[in-house]
Amino acid sequence: AQTVTQSQPEMSVQEAETVTLSCTYDTSESDYYLFWYKQPPSRQMILVIRQEAYKQQNATENRFSVNFQKAAKSFSLKISDSQLGDAAMYFCAYRGNAGGTSYGKLTFGQGTILTVHP
């Protein structure tokens, strides 16, 4: 079974600074997808960024970028120029592509609470 681990329960950053959230995962599959979701106090789950495992190039979405290290099974999220609105719980998630009845399932990490200080 796949597992996703976020080792930082809480992180904080000053507004306009850069912060990196860590995520590691364990899988025996070679083809899969990784996601970062943001959950603000409203509890809505918002997709931040995604990475296809077959792509070597790291995904970027405006101020958000990832450092995907497939051999190390590491998938960190970097937030540049942090804003007050970035404050939220961030979840790393894994989605396999092995087919069968487990196809499409998301496995989540425990989450990291990000605080942004003005």
Added chain:
Amino acid sequence: DGGITQSPKYLFRKEGQNVTLSCEQNLNHDAMYWYRQDPGQGLRLIYYSQIVNDFQKGDIAEGYSVSREKKESFPLTVTSAQKNPTAFYLCASSRASILKPQHFGDGTRLSIL
């Protein structure tokens, strides 16, 4: 606008009572999912359905039941067999393609009276 609607937003259950959480989507998505979130924890998969009239158990299905009679609807019943139902429940949907991300509803908070 297309989206996922969960209702009610808050729900209270009495001992020995079954309650049903509603999830409706108008995104024409094939797959639908139910997750449970406990305080300070990640989401855990309860049940999921990739097609109408078919569904599979997730990681924590005991004490829950679902149905998928229509493409747009995937209700979750929390039965009296679920001894610790207090949690935040999130419904999600996606297209069948693995490339498509899951879209989430706004959630239902279930508490025990």
